[in-house]
Amino acid sequence: MELQTLAMKDATIVDDGTTERTSYPYVTGTSVIGMKYKEGVIMAADTGGSYGSTLRYKSVERIKPIGKHSLLGASGEISDFQEILRYLDELILYDNMWDDGNSLGPKEVHNYLTRVMYNRRNKFDPLWNSLVLGGVKNGQKYLGMVSMNGTHFEDNHVATGFGNHLARPILRAEWHEDLSFEEAVKLMEKCLLVLLYRDRSAINKFQVAKITEEGVTISQPYALKTYWGFSAFQNPSKGAVGSW
């Protein structure tokens, strides 16, 4: 009975008696960037939630700590991200209740998320997110990504959405092993600045999160300095061709 009402909620009933599932994102977050550094993993995202082309929500936290060892950042549908956080909350709770000195590490959480995303995709009812999962356990750093169709991989630096096209080339050129925290933040801010200039859904309000063996720190939102004084931007309509 419950399954039926759930299906009714998600699906549209077409007149010939069949049902279809429709799925498109409503409130979305833009890129998330993650990279490994000396002591752990650093991740950054802006705090914007767009409703189509409108920048509707400007204080959306898109990076959350998971258990003791992981950080999850998400782009895409914010409500699906919140649902994923609910699933992970229960996962971590049941893990804690064993009370056996063991806890789920980033590799395990990444695998769990991959299973969830892939299974939903197979039911034609995806969770519309690109997830970045980073963490440190027993000195081992881990950084991985899962997309909405279940594609998953691990790398030294990852990004979602526009970040893949604008940030990763920078990271491929300038990332190296054992970055210090300050170097990593500088590199991160370089990528974030490019995204801010070029991605229309990015806003100038970022949170940078880091995870090390000691624990998680998520910064307060802050803004980057931008420069718009380029000569080409003065008098923008000077050389424009118009009909009158």
Place this chain on the structure above:
Amino acid sequence: MSSIGTGYDLSVTTFSPDGRVFQIEYAAKAVDNSGTVIGIKCKDGIVLGVEKLISSKMMLPGSNRRIHAVHRHSGMAVAGLAADGRQIVARAKSEAASYERVYGEAIPVKELADRVASYVHLCTLYWWLRPFGCGIILGGYDREGPQLYMIEPSGISYRYFGAAIGKGRQAAKTEIEKLKLSEMTCREGVIEVAKIIYAVHDEAKDKAFELEMSWVCDESNCQHQKVPDDLLEQAKAAAKAALEEMDAD
């Protein structure tokens, strides 16, 4: 109290002429024959302690957990048939998770106790089910503060500030009544519970036992967890010392 049912004790759906359901009373006997389980409510939290009787020297210490976390803020200690207890714990975990899914907050301890008690009671209503052969002491910390409940195989659940079930319950209850619980912190409570369990353990009838303790208190950040190892060792040492003092008299 003589409880030979003769004829009225074959099914849990049969009352005896004097209004008793014998099957439930027999279930309670399973609880009475198990190792002692104690719970106390101190001013800042709950302490649970179990006398785990060791049936075989080959058992690994620390195995056979008798106290289980049911949610972040609550745990239950089980006395009686261990397999039955596992079932009840699983059900309690499921109830707690489902409450949180629907209402967005941790299940109030009273609500959890009600649900567990209803479940236990359920199994006393049908002839094709047998009653659970375990007693549960449930301790949790919610908005109303720390609370302690005891659930019997009949499905009765009451709130207590001190409860004991199992072999040494009479002696344990007497000891608990002597304590000034409202002025005690959980740190002190842990020592007292250890002393009581060591005191009521019957050296003659049962050989070895392992002490298992857990708490939910301000110090543990309102999370249910095993008592930290150093405090547990401290408590065991104090309990053994108190025992020697008693023997010396």
